[in-house]
Amino acid sequence: MDVLASKQRLRDLPSMLRSRFRSRKCVLAVLLCLAVICQAREAEPHWVRVSSAHFSVLTDSDEKNGRDVVVRFEQMRVVFAQLLLKNKLVSGEPLEIIALRSDDEYIRHAPVVRGQPAAQPGFFLPGEDRAYIVLSLDRDDNWRAISRDYARFLLNYNYPPTQGWFDEGLAQYFSSVYLDDQNARIGGDPDAHPGALGAEVQPLADLLNTSAWLRISDLLSQHHESTCNVATPPTLFCAQSWIVVHYLINQKKLPETGTYFDLVENQGMDTESAIGKAYGMSAAQFEQAVKDHFRSLAPWWQGQSADKRSPRNGANGAGYSFPAPIPAGDIGTSTQPVLTADAGALLAEMELRLPEHREQALKDLESMANQPVTENAIAHRAIGWAHLQKREFDAAAEDLAKDIELDAHDVWGRYCLALLKYQASQLSGRPMQGLANMIVDLRMVLDWDPEFAEAYNMLAMARLAGGGTNSAIEAMRAALELSPRNEVYVLNMAQVYMAGRSWEAATALLERLSQSSNSSIAQAAHKHLEELPTLKKYGVLPQSAPEPQSSESSVQAQAADADTERAESPSEAPVDHRPVRFLKARLLAVDCSQSPAAILSISVSGKKLRLRTADYHALTLVGADEFSCNWVDRPISVNYKAGGKADGDLVSLEVQ
Secondary structure, X not given: OHHHHHHHHHHHHHHHHHHHHHHHHHHHHHHHHXXXXXXXHXXXXXXXXXXXXXXXXXXXXXXXXXXXXXXXXXXXXXXXXHHOOOOOOOOOOOEEEEEEOOHHHHHHHOOEEOOEEOOOOEEEEOOOOOEEEEEEOOOOOHHHHHHHHHHHHHHHHHOOOOOHHHHHHHHHHHOOOEEOOOEEEEOOOOOOOOHHHOOOOXXXXXXXHHOOOOOHHHHHHOOOOOOOOOOOOOOHHXXXXXXXXXXXXXXXXXXXXXXXXXXXXXXXOOHHHHHHHHHOOOHHHHHHHHHHHHHHOHHHHHHHHHOOOOOOOOOOOOOEEEEOOOOHHHOOOEEEEEOHHHHHHHHHHHHOOOHHHHHHHHHHHHHHHOOOOOOOHHHHHHHHHHHHHOOOHHHHHHHHHHHHHHOOOOHHHHHHHHHHHHHHHHHHOOOOOOHHHHHHHHHHHHHHOOOOHHHHHHHHHHHHHOXXXXXXXXXXXXXXXXXXXXXXXXXXXXXXXXXXXOHHHHHHHHHHHOOOOOHHHHXXXXXXXXXXXXXHHHOOOOOOOOOOOOOHHHHHHHXXXXXXXXXXXXXXXXXXXXOEEEEEEEEEEEEOOOOOOEEEEEEEOOEEEEEEEOOOOOOEEEOOOOOOOOOOOEEEEEEEEEOOOOEEEEEEEEEO
16 A cells, blocks of 8 residues: 555656646745835835934934934034033024935935035025925935034024124034034034035135235124025135134133123124223234134144045044034934825925925925825915915915814914914004914914924014003013014014003114114114104004905905994094003902803902903903803913902903
8 A cells, every 4th residue: 555655646746846836936926026015115215203302303214314313413402502602502493304315305305506406415494484404315424514504593593693703603613513423523624625515615724824814893893694605615704704703712702702792782882992892902912813823723724635535534633522412322312104195295395495396396285185195284284384475365274274174283284374364464454363263373382392483473462462461571572582683573572562651661672673784674663763752642653554455355354354343442432541461360260140241350479359351252262262151260361451459351361
């Protein structure tokens, strides 16, 4: 039996082998298909967002590359804080960082300069609501391409207004920084090794060696609006500004420099007298000290010129070396996946800020928004923002409403809705519509980013429109602390002071702004100064007709508002000149026995007040959808007009 069985197996062997061969071919075919699919998937972008304490990077590369970018920016931030002798820096507007894995992808989104994509491996895109940094991960040290712009960004929010030489000099000094995971160096010639950052330009030290220097008083008083960048030939102004700041940092004279700026900017002292008083030397002595400092560093410049091949090590260690301010291993990060459609919308949202890409970006966003598979909140938000830039308020409102419908937690959508109401009011001269919702949206934005200066500015003006002068001052101060150079905020603060009858404070700000180099700011300040006597005497200004609106619905809305105002506020009604006061208190109880009137019993530092409203349905309300007569024992903020010592009339109520 065993012999017969063995013979039978031998006869069946060819068919068995053929069967196994076919099976293996199938397996190999399946494996080959899987390999092709995996390779195709690898070619597709996989987007992640890598975040640290102060930065967030959107990238189509892997987590490691995203983390490397975050680490460098955290280190740069600390180095800049050390330069300014500050324990803490603020970013007065959000900063979005996008890191693209290849040069090809980067070039698709980069600005176009004279018909060609930007040569640098990174670009900085400023904006009123947020700033963008876009980098190519194909090139090392890509972050150096934006280091000067990043320095100017931080200066804008962390240093009072200065003369142009200081901003440009410090930005160039900072741009010489080199960082790795453990070490740092700063202070070399920033233009000696542009390398991959763009076309080679003349080093600043060579320019100073071969040119007759400007008199120091001429340099410090020169009005200079253009910026000094590695992609353009340096000027003597750029080179000399850089070495002056180099000297001030080396000699630890930045505190004296703050005194100098106070003397020339705030006290109106001439340049040479301010130099003498701040630095304890004449202008000629100061100039000579800077030149001596430059000559003492000659070995640095010679070393940098001798080897232009290695920006890290070839410059003979030019600059001051020190351990990295934060070792890479000490920087915590988190990573979240990002849907491809969302990432595409975020890229297009950035491209809307670039004129050469705007039209195509808008087409891409509209295509996303019109297809169920790719529709997302970000696309609608970006389209709404684009409509806002054209003052197309109705169209903007439609897309922003769709954004919130798709993602009720989209903070940027909330911000854009508030911006819509603010801009519409500014353009038309009419009161802000949906004031309570606007204030709630801005509070949500500030919960998300407590350093967002523009959100505080709009919140201040919304509170002022609601009658809350004191709370408006509170918000406006926050905006100015976060953005001390913004003259629009200073002008708005003057308007808030005028509304609160703080005439001296308003006059001081307006007189300062009347000397602004910004003609529109100076003109507005002059106008307010002319209006002050009338406002002080009569408490109000003559009404001026609002500008006409191009949108039919806006005209109808204005007409409806006018009808409402006429019905609710007869022209014969006396003007209430009582100042509006602001309190944070605890609501004890609400009495609605005389509905729609209501009386709120509140407690402030142990004292009780009774605040009334004639119609709680019409009361400006923040933090709740509707007024409740059942509220008890809860924290509140109120704007009110005092009656006696223990009572008053409510203007607005914020429930927490």
